[in-house]
Amino acid sequence: MGRRFRGESQHKVDGKGRVSIPASFRRVLEASDPNWSEGANPEVVIVYGDHRRKYLECYTMQAIDEVDDKIDALPRGSMERQLLQRMFHGQSHPTNVDETGRLVLPAKLRQKIGLEGEAFFIASGDTFQIWNPETYETEEVAKTEAFLDDLPDDFDPLSFLDGAKLER
Template sequence: MSIPASFRRVLEAGDPNWESGQNPELVVVYGDHRRSYLECYTITAIDEVNEKIDALPRGSQERKMLQRLYDTQSQTLTVDETGRLVLPAKLRSKIDLDGEALFTGAGDTFQIWNPTTYDNEELSKTEEWLDALPEDFDPLMFLDGVPANAGRET
């Protein structure tokens, strides 16, 4: 599948080993049985996640489970020279993908969905959330008073 150009630029910037003319790497986390999408991390982003996991107490249940979810249930892939990503059968099967894929940006990661699953799960959640708000409510109001760099680590 072809990765959108804007996503490829992020992958290149987030791969410390990438140089012009080379193909960037990324880590695809397929996760547990509840996850119905693939989450794609730059090398830098997954390194940050792993550093935080490693900071948890050795032997703790949280550390073991997060290592399992993010280390064991992930795969490092390389974007090819045409900007495409070849997903192994195991990953395609995980999200029941046999045709077109939907890419969604999610902060410092992006997700790959089966379009039908996305519509059934995520789009319906968004619609339910919006329907619970007054008709004239602008969701951007939730951002009032939030600093522009809130949530970003330095």
């Protein structure tokens, strides 16, 4: 696994759907694109999924290749493989970062998540997500708060790492 996305930020979306990607995110996209070279524009795959998904998930080329390898390992014709192929191959938008560090989000994708004026970016390891800022606040933050409310006040989230199995 390559470099990871870190952080969150909010950026303006213009009338043509152009939005600047955080500079640190661009560096990860560059490092994780085997075809990228100085002066070129890194590629990215935006997975928008079905009606239940309320955000856009942006995959580096390295991350999407890993997903594709896992999909290919599933039995051909299985419902699991068909579902994942539909999501990652059909309900996705391959694109690249433009010369000024922006993504152009097609109207279909902006409409799907209700994106107007501002976009909220949040890192998610080897992917990053783009949200309508209001949706992120009302749904994702609320979901996290509800989860934390069920834990003791002195709970340390780092304890989740104790059960993690490392693959190398």
